[in-house]
Amino acid sequence: xxxxxxxxxxxxxxxxxxxxxxxxxxxxxSVVEGQTTLHAAFGGVVxxxxxxxxxxxxxxxxxxxxxDAGLRLxxxxxxxxxxxxxLIGGVLSGVMLAKGxxxxxxxxxxxxxxxxxxxxxxxxxxxxxxxxLMLLVSGGHCQFLIARGADDFSRLGGSIDDAPGEAFDKxxxxxxxxxxxxxxxxxxxxxxxxxxxxxxxxxLDRPGCDMSFSGLKTALLRARDAxxxxxxxxxxxxxxxxxxxxxxxxxxxxxxxxRRALALYxxxxxxxxxxxxxxxxxxxxxxxxxxxxxxAVAGVRFVAPPLRLCTDNAxxxxxxxxxxxxxxxxxxxxxxxxxxxxxxxxAPALLGFGK
Ligand code: ATP
Ligand code: FE
Numbered sequence: 001x002x003x004x005x006x007x008x009x010x011x012x013x014x015x016x017x018x019x020x021x022x023x024x025x026x027x028x029x030s031v032v033e034g035q036t037t038l039h040a041a042f043g044g045v046v047x048x049x050x051x052x053x054x055x056x057x058x059x060x061x062x063x064x065x066x067x068d069a070g071l072r073l074x075x076x077x078x079x080x081x082x083x084x085x086x087l088i089g090g091v092l093s094g095v096m097l098a099k100g101x102x103x104x105x106x107x108x109x110x111x112x113x114x115x116x117x118x119x120x121x122x123x124x125x126x127x128x129x130x131x132x133l134m135l136l137v138s139g140g141h142c143q144f145l146i147a148r149g150a151d152d153f154s155r156l157g158g159s160i161d162d163a164p165g166e167a168f169d170k171x172x173x174x175x176x177x178x179x180x181x182x183x184x185x186x187x188x189x190x191x192x193x194x195x196x197x198x199x200x201x202x203x204l205d206r207p208g209c210d211m212s213f214s215g216l217k218t219a220l221l222r223a224r225d226a227x228x229x230x231x232x233x234x235x236x237x238x239x240x241x242x243x244x245x246x247x248x249x250x251x252x253x254x255x256x257x258x259r260r261a262l263a264l265y266x267x268x269x270x271x272x273x274x275x276x277x278x279x280x281x282x283x284x285x286x287x288x289x290x291x292x293x294x295x296a297v298a299g300v301r302f303v304a305p306p307l308r309l310c311t312d313n314a315x316x317x318x319x320x321x322x323x324x325x326x327x328x329x330x331x332x333x334x335x336x337x338x339x340x341x342x343x344x345x346x347a348p349a350l351l352g353f354g355k
Pocket of ligand 2: 114118138139243279280311
């Protein structure tokens with residue numbers, strides 16, 4: 001099966017072609033056009049600008065993905081498109097283009113939840129079997145999910161406020177670092193002392209695997225202002241130490257809560273237990289290392305996709321489309337763009353994998 005994937009839910013315009021044979025998959029092409037320079041002057045993604053840029057660039061991205069793969073549309077088996085959640089203007093651009101391409105070519109159309117794209121990426125790269133425990137940690141989300149199927153995720157817990165990616169981005173903004181903040185803060189943190197500033201570890205004193213990251217932002221703001229008040233300015237070393245302290249707090253919280261989520265998941269005695277991580281923050285070195293240690297201590301397989309497949313891309317959308325297609329899913333011209341679209345079922349997670 002060979003699918004075109006289209007992604008335009010946030011500030012990356014992306015198209016990719018993925019071919020799957022059995023449980024093995026190959027990324028034939030993957031084009032990602034970022035928009036950071038367009039939004040740089042505004043200190044965050046501006047929805048109107050993002051929507052316009054997607055509308056202008058999507059055609060070319062698809063053309064490039066097809067030519068990089070050396071295939072014509074007619075040689076594919078289907079078209080997958082992100083139908084939400086995300087900024088509605090961008091999602092609409094993608095969905096409209098996909099409908100047009102599907103109508104013109106007669107190929108089947110499959111709408112994909114962007115979060116399912118992230119959460120299924122470890123199966124694209126590592127042929128991971130269901131059920132696995134997924135920590136989905138990105139710019140807008142942070143949740144523990146038991147992934148049982150392409151359309152079957154149940155939530156064990158997650159952030160009750162900000163997502164870590166958002167916290168990285170705000171930290172960067174407060175310290176005058178470029179967007180996206182994650183990579184910039186990670187680079188600075190590598191030069192800093194994580195013990196110089198005391199950052200809280202929110203909610204570690206509470207049972208369960210819910211998390212909170214909004215307090216870290218306030219802690220960072222206070223620590224920064226204290227340094228500025230003391231010295232009438234902030235040095236490069238101060239900035240590196242602030243980044244290191246912030247990142248260490250995020251890593252500690254994610255690691256401890258993952259340990260607890262893993263215990264919950266293992267209580268259901270899954271056949272081939274595995275911990276997988278995905279989403280933009282999964283590209284962070286110290287986060288990956290900490291989670292790898294948590295998995296190793298529990299004696300569980302650990303899967304983390306390569307960095308370029310953690311952040312937004314269309315290969316994950318093509319792959320999720322293939323996974324849904326294999327379960328029989330097809331969408332028609334009534335496919336809706338959805339700004340909000342929770343991945344998890346509302347019912348509490350059902351444990352137990354015996355049957
Ligand atoms: P969502 O997937 O929740 O809808 P999104 O698509 O905007 O949100 P992703 O592209 O998955 O998010 O991830 C982007 C986020 O990941 C940004 O907040 C960015 O700062 C963060 N990020 C990227 N690389 C790193 C890194 N090395 N360390 C920490 N954070 C990172
Ligand atoms: Fe994303």
